[in-house]
Amino acid sequence: MMVRLRKLNPALTCQTAMLVILTVALSLLTNQALAKERSLDECRKLERERKNLVSQGIVKDLDKGPEWARTNLPANRVTKIIRYLNIYEKIQFQCQTVFAQAEAREAARIANEKAKALALANIPPPPEKRPKVTPKNQKKRGMRIPPLPIRRSPP
Numbered sequence: 001m002m003v004r005l006r007k008l009n010p011a012l013t014c015q016t017a018m019l020v021i022l023t024v025a026l027s028l029l030t031n032q033a034l035a036k037e038r039s040l041d042e043c044r045k046l047e048r049e050r051k052n053l054v055s056q057g058i059v060k061d062l063d064k065g066p067e068w069a070r071t072n073l074p075a076n077r078v079t080k081i082i083r084y085l086n087i088y089e090k091i092q093f094q095c096q097t098v099f100a101q102a103e104a105r106e107a108a109r110i111a112n113e114k115a116k117a118l119a120l121a122n123i124p125p126p127p128e129k130r131p132k133v134t135p136k137n138q139k140k141r142g143m144r145i146p147p148l149p150i151r152r153s154p155p
Helices: 010-034 040-055 058-063 066-072 075-094 096-122 135-141
Strands: none
Touching: 040 058, 040 075, 040 096, 058 075, 066 075, 075 096
């Protein structure tokens, strides 16, 4: 038995390839547009909620698998696991750059403070002021004040 292959139209194949490429490009752009960045406050709120769910033991239940969770956990516990997964996904895909930028700003602020402190530490103290020499303290200090010149009046 012989299989007959149909000849493909090169123009149609090129159009199909372009359509596939266009579809893939649009889906990638749409995914990037949907993955909006969140504010630092929103990300911190999500992180607090994630830590709260972890402290309730959600991760231990999650590690046991979906089949075990369906059969052994109540519905509200399963919804908490789903909420944990949603929060974890948002943190991973929408908050990583926000946290990285916040860490960079904090590191720059600390470095700036350290540089200022180092600059202040390297400034020598101002020189001591010399005491005023008056006839009273001249004898105490053993200093001698030169006599004032005598001015003669013009003739």
